[in-house]
Amino acid sequence: QRCGFPEVVFCEGKTAAAIADIFRVLIAQKQDCFGTRLSADKAESLLEWFPEAQHNGVARTIRIPLPDLPEPTGNVVVITAGTGDRPVAEEAVETARWMGCNVRLIVDIGVAGPHRLLQEKQNFVGADAVVVAAGMEGALPSVVGGHVACPVIAVPTSIGYGASFGGLAALLGMVNSCAANVTVVNIDAGFKGGYLAGLIARQSAPRNVTS
Amino acid sequence: QRCGFPEVVFCEGKTAAAIADIFRVLIAQKQDCFGTRLSADKAESLLEWFPEAQHNGVARTIRIPLPDLPEPTGNVVVITAGTGDRPVAEEAVETARWMGCNVRLIVDIGVAGPHRLLQEKQNFVGADAVVVAAGMEGALPSVVGGHVACPVIAVPTSIGYGASFGGLAALLGMVNSCAANVTVVNIDAGFKGGYLAGLIARQSAPRNVTS
Amino acid sequence: QRCGFPEVVFCEGKTAAAIADIFRVLIAQKQDCFGTRLSADKAESLLEWFPEAQHNGVARTIRIPLPDLPEPTGNVVVITAGTGDRPVAEEAVETARWMGCNVRLIVDIGVAGPHRLLQEKQNFVGADAVVVAAGMEGALPSVVGGHVACPVIAVPTSIGYGASFGGLAALLGMVNSCAANVTVVNIDAGFKGGYLAGLIARQSAPRNVTS
Amino acid sequence: QRCGFPEVVFCEGKTAAAIADIFRVLIAQKQDCFGTRLSADKAESLLEWFPEAQHNGVARTIRIPLPDLPEPTGNVVVITAGTGDRPVAEEAVETARWMGCNVRLIVDIGVAGPHRLLQEKQNFVGADAVVVAAGMEGALPSVVGGHVACPVIAVPTSIGYGASFGGLAALLGMVNSCAANVTVVNIDAGFKGGYLAGLIARQSAPRNVTS
Amino acid sequence: QRCGFPEVVFCEGKTAAAIADIFRVLIAQKQDCFGTRLSADKAESLLEWFPEAQHNGVARTIRIPLPDLPEPTGNVVVITAGTGDRPVAEEAVETARWMGCNVRLIVDIGVAGPHRLLQEKQNFVGADAVVVAAGMEGALPSVVGGHVACPVIAVPTSIGYGASFGGLAALLGMVNSCAANVTVVNIDAGFKGGYLAGLIARQSAPRNVTS
Amino acid sequence: QRCGFPEVVFCEGKTAAAIADIFRVLIAQKQDCFGTRLSADKAESLLEWFPEAQHNGVARTIRIPLPDLPEPTGNVVVITAGTGDRPVAEEAVETARWMGCNVRLIVDIGVAGPHRLLQEKQNFVGADAVVVAAGMEGALPSVVGGHVACPVIAVPTSIGYGASFGGLAALLGMVNSCAANVTVVNIDAGFKGGYLAGLIARQSAPRNVTS
Amino acid sequence: QRCGFPEVVFCEGKTAAAIADIFRVLIAQKQDCFGTRLSADKAESLLEWFPEAQHNGVARTIRIPLPDLPEPTGNVVVITAGTGDRPVAEEAVETARWMGCNVRLIVDIGVAGPHRLLQEKQNFVGADAVVVAAGMEGALPSVVGGHVACPVIAVPTSIGYGASFGGLAALLGMVNSCAANVTVVNIDAGFKGGYLAGLIARQSAPRNVTS
Amino acid sequence: QRCGFPEVVFCEGKTAAAIADIFRVLIAQKQDCFGTRLSADKAESLLEWFPEAQHNGVARTIRIPLPDLPEPTGNVVVITAGTGDRPVAEEAVETARWMGCNVRLIVDIGVAGPHRLLQEKQNFVGADAVVVAAGMEGALPSVVGGHVACPVIAVPTSIGYGASFGGLAALLGMVNSCAANVTVVNIDAGFKGGYLAGLIARQSAPRNVTS
Ligand SMILES: Nc1ncnc2c1ncn2[C@@H]1O[C@H](COP(=O)(O)O)[C@@H](O)[C@H]1O
Ligand SMILES: Nc1ncnc2c1ncn2[C@@H]1O[C@H](COP(=O)(O)O)[C@@H](O)[C@H]1O
Ligand SMILES: Nc1ncnc2c1ncn2[C@@H]1O[C@H](COP(=O)(O)O)[C@@H](O)[C@H]1O
Ligand SMILES: Nc1ncnc2c1ncn2[C@@H]1O[C@H](COP(=O)(O)O)[C@@H](O)[C@H]1O
Ligand SMILES: [Mg+2]
Ligand SMILES: [Mg+2]
Ligand SMILES: [Mg+2]
Ligand SMILES: [Mg+2]
Ligand SMILES: [Mg+2]
Ligand SMILES: [Mg+2]
Ligand SMILES: [Mg+2]
Ligand SMILES: [Mg+2]
Structure with missing residues (x-):
């Protein structure tokens, strides 16, 4: 866990299923999942499996935030x-x-x-x-x-x-x-x-x- | 006399004497002599030979303007x-x-x-x-x-x-x-x-x- | 309105509908609409909606000229x-x-x-x-x-x-x-x-x- | 005074005398003078004129610190x-x-x-x-x-x-x-x-x- | 037979049939066939024809090893x-x-x-x-x-x-x-x-x- | 004697004496000596030793032609x-x-x-x-x-x-x-x-x- | 007819029909037609229209030679x-x-x-x-x-x-x-x-x- | 002592005296001193101080070999x-x-x-x-x-x-x-x-x- 942040998932070159597997591990560790370089079709699958996920189609990112995040700072x-x-x-x-x-x-x-x-x-x-x-x-x-x-x-x-x-x-x-x-x-x-x-x-x- | 302007003398690689020779021909043709890329030492020689010349040491240019120039325009x-x-x-x-x-x-x-x-x-x-x-x-x-x-x-x-x-x-x-x-x-x-x-x-x- | 000309529309990356919307605003402002980098299929849609438009397929441009343009000059x-x-x-x-x-x-x-x-x-x-x-x-x-x-x-x-x-x-x-x-x-x-x-x-x- | 810091003097291409003039103005303004890209010979002159200056020959910098600097921070x-x-x-x-x-x-x-x-x-x-x-x-x-x-x-x-x-x-x-x-x-x-x-x-x- | 190794077949730009022909010649010469830059579809054909071949899909290589290879060394x-x-x-x-x-x-x-x-x-x-x-x-x-x-x-x-x-x-x-x-x-x-x-x-x- | 021509001497990085030595060998072989990239000072020495040599200061070449050259052709x-x-x-x-x-x-x-x-x-x-x-x-x-x-x-x-x-x-x-x-x-x-x-x-x- | 040879047709970016038109003009001028950078499908059309044409698929060239060519030379x-x-x-x-x-x-x-x-x-x-x-x-x-x-x-x-x-x-x-x-x-x-x-x-x- | 060899001295940017100091340490450690990128004038000083040193002026290297070197191998x-x-x-x-x-x-x-x-x-x-x-x-x-x-x-x-x-x-x-x-x-x-x-x-x- 480098630099105090949970690892980011670089989604290019990984299947939706592979990304989901990593997310499940991170969720079990109570981490704030974040994925980048996510194509539209993989996003669709992930949103089905993780309906609480936040997808930004322009940024090509996905996030499954933790329930009780602290107030943003900085x-x-x-x-x-x-x-x-x-x-x-x-x-x-x-x-x-x-x-x-x-x-x-x-x-x-x-x-x-x-x-x-x-x-x-x-x-x-x-x-x-x-x-x-x-x-x-x-x-x-x-x-x-x-x-x-x-x-x-x-x-x-x-x-x-x-x-x-x-x-x-x-x-x-x-x-x-x-x-x-x-x-x-x-x-x-x-x-x-x-x-x-x-x-x-x-x-x-x-x-x-x-x- | 391309483009309606007397030819400009590119002084790099020419001796002061060679530049002076070109200037004398241009003056005889009643042209407004202009030289660029002129080193300081060549400028000194030219100013001795053409005391009316205008030397800009920062620009590294020299000019012997015609006596009755029209008003500047543009x-x-x-x-x-x-x-x-x-x-x-x-x-x-x-x-x-x-x-x-x-x-x-x-x-x-x-x-x-x-x-x-x-x-x-x-x-x-x-x-x-x-x-x-x-x-x-x-x-x-x-x-x-x-x-x-x-x-x-x-x-x-x-x-x-x-x-x-x-x-x-x-x-x-x-x-x-x-x-x-x-x-x-x-x-x-x-x-x-x-x-x-x-x-x-x-x-x-x-x-x-x-x- | 920089430089005295209505803004040109760079059509690459915009839908035909989006381009049409911009054109309607410009027309309402009585401007001479001009679009560049326009693909053939978008041009087809725009020509349906703006039959008065002038399309140059080689240049990939489109124009909806104002009715009473001054004589060309220069x-x-x-x-x-x-x-x-x-x-x-x-x-x-x-x-x-x-x-x-x-x-x-x-x-x-x-x-x-x-x-x-x-x-x-x-x-x-x-x-x-x-x-x-x-x-x-x-x-x-x-x-x-x-x-x-x-x-x-x-x-x-x-x-x-x-x-x-x-x-x-x-x-x-x-x-x-x-x-x-x-x-x-x-x-x-x-x-x-x-x-x-x-x-x-x-x-x-x-x-x-x-x- | 951008960014809350007195201006830095880039010494390359300036004479020792010119640098000294800028420093005197800055000192009068109660600023902490700092110069970079300073050659050894210019440094010598400046140290004569400003004996309180701190010269780093490897860094090629010079500094005339204010008398009562706050404790360093960060x-x-x-x-x-x-x-x-x-x-x-x-x-x-x-x-x-x-x-x-x-x-x-x-x-x-x-x-x-x-x-x-x-x-x-x-x-x-x-x-x-x-x-x-x-x-x-x-x-x-x-x-x-x-x-x-x-x-x-x-x-x-x-x-x-x-x-x-x-x-x-x-x-x-x-x-x-x-x-x-x-x-x-x-x-x-x-x-x-x-x-x-x-x-x-x-x-x-x-x-x-x-x- | 340069360097003591049978020639490697560079498969890019060769048909599966052409590669098979080269392999048959090499096998007849009792050489250890090795092919690189092999696409998945050509690999499929070759594996049908040479069931003993070893295919590495990530490496994009294929090999038909000799029956009695010496122990690896180095x-x-x-x-x-x-x-x-x-x-x-x-x-x-x-x-x-x-x-x-x-x-x-x-x-x-x-x-x-x-x-x-x-x-x-x-x-x-x-x-x-x-x-x-x-x-x-x-x-x-x-x-x-x-x-x-x-x-x-x-x-x-x-x-x-x-x-x-x-x-x-x-x-x-x-x-x-x-x-x-x-x-x-x-x-x-x-x-x-x-x-x-x-x-x-x-x-x-x-x-x-x-x- | 590649391509039917005596070898050309590339003079850069060779002393005048070394060039002279090569020339003497070539002359003994009745070849038409030719040197390129020759500096002015080396040319001076070579002209003393080979007064019949032809030096082109602009081209930075030297040549000691054979006595009975055929008519030029082409x-x-x-x-x-x-x-x-x-x-x-x-x-x-x-x-x-x-x-x-x-x-x-x-x-x-x-x-x-x-x-x-x-x-x-x-x-x-x-x-x-x-x-x-x-x-x-x-x-x-x-x-x-x-x-x-x-x-x-x-x-x-x-x-x-x-x-x-x-x-x-x-x-x-x-x-x-x-x-x-x-x-x-x-x-x-x-x-x-x-x-x-x-x-x-x-x-x-x-x-x-x-x- | 620069350089003594009839012009070569650069076929990339021209339709088969356009190339055929140029060839007909050249044939009428009794020239030895030659085209380069010819794709396979255009070649097919041209060979139908000019059955005497010689097509090299590897070279991507086509040629309609004159009937009585001189012996090759050089x-x-x-x-x-x-x-x-x-x-x-x-x-x-x-x-x-x-x-x-x-x-x-x-x-x-x-x-x-x-x-x-x-x-x-x-x-x-x-x-x-x-x-x-x-x-x-x-x-x-x-x-x-x-x-x-x-x-x-x-x-x-x-x-x-x-x-x-x-x-x-x-x-x-x-x-x-x-x-x-x-x-x-x-x-x-x-x-x-x-x-x-x-x-x-x-x-x-x-x-x-x-x- | 990486790779089983005593460290090589890169002589560029070091004075002859500084190189000599490093050599003396290495000699005391019974190492085979080797220096590269050595200029001619520094070589002269070093040869005075270490007469047993071997200098290659073309290679710009210097070496002070150990007395009882093993036979070369490889x-x-x-x-x-x-x-x-x-x-x-x-x-x-x-x-x-x-x-x-x-x-x-x-x-x-x-x-x-x-x-x-x-x-x-x-x-x-x-x-x-x-x-x-x-x-x-x-x-x-x-x-x-x-x-x-x-x-x-x-x-x-x-x-x-x-x-x-x-x-x-x-x-x-x-x-x-x-x-x-x-x-x-x-x-x-x-x-x-x-x-x-x-x-x-x-x-x-x-x-x-x-x-
Ligand atoms: N070593 C340096 N490298 C790059 N920029 C510098 C350096 N030293 C000073 N500067 C910049 O140069 C400016 C001063 O330039 P000048 O007005 O020519 O003295 C300062 O405001 C700095 O932002
Ligand atoms: N992946 C590769 N990358 C670069 N060179 C290769 C590779 N595979 C084979 N070669 C070389 O290509 C030669 C065979 O080329 P070819 O005759 O076209 O099959 C072999 O002798 C190898 O030296
Ligand atoms: N393969 C080629 N590569 C480069 N230049 C070519 C080639 N084929 C034809 N040309 C040149 O292109 C000219 C014809 O171009 P175009 O008028 O476009 O058909 C000829 O006169 C040739 O000089
Ligand atoms: N000629 C050379 N080119 C590149 N690296 C060198 C050369 N000579 C010595 N070195 C490396 O530079 C290191 C010594 O650098 P230094 O500590 O500056 O003397 C040695 O460990 C070598 O790995
Ligand atoms: Mg890396
Ligand atoms: Mg040119
Ligand atoms: Mg920008
Ligand atoms: Mg700038
Ligand atoms: Mg090659
Ligand atoms: Mg080489
Ligand atoms: Mg061009
Ligand atoms: Mg580094």
Whole structure:
């Protein structure tokens, strides 16, 4: 049980039955089951077997939460540059929620429309950690990084065409960000983005309580 | 005499004497001499031989303007993300001036300091063409492109370290810009950026006159 | 309403019904609807619902023009190197037309057949802006750039095989063009090529009127 | 004053005199001056003018701390794979110290010597954030990530030869880390690694106090 | 008959009938038939025709062993980082077995879970040669290399996503391994990994006998 | 004596004395000595020792021709895009001359100045083989290939800046040439370009004699 | 009619009917029709309409030869490293035959089996031009180049897996060949390989006649 | 003391005095001192202090052997393609000798001169392990691999120009070798090549004794 969280099930390459078996073991251990990269047809089977499961079709995640979860703690905001980045962003949202954080999702405030970002600023500026999912040129994390004082986890997405090279252009852009508070995870790694933001927000949470 | 402008002298790889010889021919043809990529020591020799020449040490350019130049026409703004991008930007400035345009230079309004850009917005929003020189992640042209209605010529610079790969990260970022009015020239190609902006601004100029 | 043009609808990833909803809002706002990256089957549905729509199957665009459009203004020429580059070129054509420009399309005058280019020279030499779509080695924009005095927007295409690497070879070739008036957009970015040419041609148009 | 910290001076490309001028302004503003990428000869001049300055020759940093600094808070550990990674690691150390954190440095526990890492485990396992600087194959952050529950900031270094390609191999390795708590900054970006770890540790600090 | 082993049949691109023809010739020559990259449907046909054949569906191999094989000699261990690397690892296992070696397979002891590796150490530390198949960041061969005194053949796999670039990140990581006893073969080259380990183990075997 | 020609001496990394020793052996064997990649200072020594030697400082070659050479045979033309490509082109010229061919050099007819190429067409159109040395975007071989019926050997040069990546852009452009008669050698490989053109021209020569 | 040969029809992206139309025009002009990249189903239609056509299903070519073709002249040999390279090699064979040359095909003499190559040496050593198609590491052209005195046209193929990167490894290997008589065309460019070899062999042919 | 050998000193970045200190410790521990990547001037100092040391200036290694070394055991052959690859090859030679093996060096039998390789075949065909150092296209290991039954350790070198990209072309070629017994280490990694060959030859040695 690494890092204080029950293991996450990576569903790609496992049958619905195999996933169900793992879930039953985890439930017996009183763990909060969480699965990612789940296809629609496997989700259908799992929802039949576990009617209490929560399925997010955009994020491609499933969760069977424990009955008496503590109040969420720590504040994560997940932002996307475009609508195409939404699946990656939602995976980050679900991950950070499963880690016990308050999460807000803000979509489609990419750099080419500067007024949208300023309108939303009040909604992300006080977060403990911000996740920014962006494809194409991947410029949004740098812009967001200039507006907040907390760490920004940049998630390059494979959204784009031509010279985006499956997210490589966005990855390079984000790694070269001139904003000192921006750090980067793998292309399309919504889970990792949410996990790191969740870790940071949880560590940060008691501060809010005591100050 | 391609494109209606006297030929520009690319000084790299030519001796001061060879440059002077070309300048004397151009002067005899009553052309407005312009040289780029000029080292400091060659500039010294040329200034002795042509005391009327205008040397820009940061841009590494030299110019021997004709005595009775027409009023400048068309408005170009050149913007840099950081101070390190200045030599490339100044080369663009000198090029667009030599083409007969009004040129304004705005430095160091890179994406990590959003207030700086908004302060300067009034100074670039009405241009006929904007040149943006930026290194590292090359995000600034996308941001500027969202604020103006005219074409934006993005010039990636080799300023950066690590995964900037000599300007490749900035080039890829700019080519993938999600702003529809952004187009790109070669890394460190200040001359080309200024040339294209100058072409566009000159074509656009009569509009200002007649409207 | 950025840059004075109604927003373009990027149809990839949207259902026909969703596109229709956006179009109805734009029509109510008296805007000139324009959609790109539209598949054949969605086009069929939209043409049923909007019989007045103009569909270009090669360009994969759709347009519902306003009833009383002003006369087109400014001259754009779009050129292709081969026949395979045509879909990208047509997208540029439709975009520049929608922006209110006169547009001419010249196909298949690639560099390996020099007489074809010289025959057509009279048809592109007076343009306000030229778009050149080319794949493989991407040499044509440099050649065209040597024949015209206006800006040339080079659009690398993914047409090719082997070491064309999905348009990367063409992109690199165009970025390194030794013609000073050539600038580059993303691989297969016909929309962007047409948009920039349209911007430039519209800015340039009054000149034709007054001179 | 973004992020609650006085601005850092990037000394590369600035003269000693220019740096001194900035420092005098910052001192007048009662800020804790910090400079990075400082060459040995400039350091000598600055130490003459500011005898109270603290210079770290390996990190290439300088600092003029305020007289009454609060107790450090939050715990950062900086780890290196080899001895060659030390300059990058020391830059991270100095940055996190300047941000007001407790910092410990552990060198040369790279993956080829597994016992060294286990010996040191007790010294890094309780940190609020860990920075790992590694070149060559960049495997160490993954290994460390498996031992700790906090965020790990991986800093690829340009140390290596042959196919390390100036740190690219290490960067790719770290971005692909299968440890969920590993995130990455630019090659040789010791400052950024220390800055992010410092941000996280400061946010986390009150937890230690209250628990 | 290069290297003292009957030729291996690479089944991709050959029909079941064509493979059967080659096998019949090899059987007539009293050789130990071995085929790799065999699809499930071809395997079915071959098993009908050669009921004595041994098919490994995960490895995608088939073998028709000679009746009186000598005792296996030399010890090879094949290790995987994750479960996704198993097909590549099993191909290595089957190859080394066919070469006449004792082979043990250990799966899923990747770098993020350090206790798993230590638990298994006793099972691989005495091998004559170790094969390590790993995708993503490819860090496991370096870690294993630090625990054993024999050669380690690293096989990068194409398992991963985003910036793993089809195994390139793992390949680069392994080539840059700082463990002196690690050498590398092609991405997904389970056959080659098993072949080299088999060669080394066979050469090493008499040592065990005589010492 | 591979391919019917005395071995060429690659002078880089050999002392003047070592080169002289090889030359003396070749002279004793009545061979036509030829050295490439010769620095200026070594050339000086060799010219003292072999006053009859022919040194080309731009090509960086040296030759000690045999006294009674046969008439040159076969026609090679070497073309450059810019003046910077001249050293590579001259190396090709000297190589093809040493192989016994008639060689003509035409410089600076790059694609941006189309009239220059047409003026020179009569001087290259009848060659048995054409070598084209070009840097930057490397478009000239395609253009020349459209004007001639013989093979065109394209030599990419490392001349350029920014995204020319040391000749990679030119190499990719030339490999993707849509002219069917263009083939490519290594970056800056003037020797190889001249050698292949010489081989082809020599094979072709008798045709001229008999027709 | 560039280069003295009727135009080749590139069949990919054209319907069978469209190809037939072009063929009818060419037949009326008394030209020797040749089509490449022809799929099996289009071939079937064309063979119905032109029963005299010669279809090579491996090469994916079709030809409708003129009734009274002259005797073939000039000798081309096409060699493959493995069996997978055969389609590319056959395209070269058909192209050189259509150009009027004698062509011999030698398959599967790749570098790992040195005796095969030596056995066949007598069959390729006297050619006027040799085409070598090879994938994977692309080493065969260098080896062949060491055995012959004529030009060798290397055609990298996309055959391979892992780090062959679709033929890039083979392309780089061939461009770096240390054999002076090796030159390179695009990946999978069998047509181009055959075309260049055909050009060279035809130019060389009279020599055989007169000597 | 990993792998049964005293630690090797990597001399780059250490002063002569620092190296001497390490040597004195090792001598006191009765270890066989070995240093690599040693510059000429540091070698001079060390030879003064340790007159019994053996310095190889081409390999850039130094060794202070123990007085009573056992007879060498196991046979390693090191081969180079060209003379430029010699420093890398000599580093491999010295490393394998220090490991207690018999080592033979064969230089300059690269693929373009096939007779040289066949002449030397008798001298490498019986080795326990072969190291092949080659730059440029890196084809030699594949060729050697076809002649021997033992493992071949391929060491790509950075020797080359143009598209050799500092050894990347050779590395890719070697990784894609179609010879099943070829494995690869890092570019210029003579130490690693010699180390692996030494490991294998030592493991194999008793076989020679007993058979
Ligand atoms: N070593 C460093 N690496 C990257 N960025 C740095 C470094 N040191 C300072 N910076 C950034 O550079 C900015 C100062 O740049 P300047 O205005 O040129 O002194 C600071 O605000 C930091 O964000
Ligand atoms: N899975 C594999 N990966 C790479 N090479 C293989 C594999 N299986 C067989 N080979 C090689 O391919 C050769 C047989 O190819 P083929 O003659 O096409 O059946 C054998 O001699 C092996 O060296
Ligand atoms: N297989 C091929 N590979 C590359 N180029 C080809 C091939 N076949 C034909 N071509 C070229 O494509 C041209 C015809 O293209 P198209 O006009 O599209 O039929 C010919 O003139 C040839 O130069
Ligand atoms: N030439 C070399 N190339 C790569 N690694 C080396 C080389 N020489 C020594 N090493 C490794 O570097 C380690 C010693 O590094 P150091 O402690 O810095 O002297 C040794 O254990 C070797 O594994
Ligand atoms: Mg984006
Ligand atoms: Mg920037
Ligand atoms: Mg093209
Ligand atoms: Mg490391
Ligand atoms: Mg792995
Ligand atoms: Mg050029
Ligand atoms: Mg091959
Ligand atoms: Mg070589």
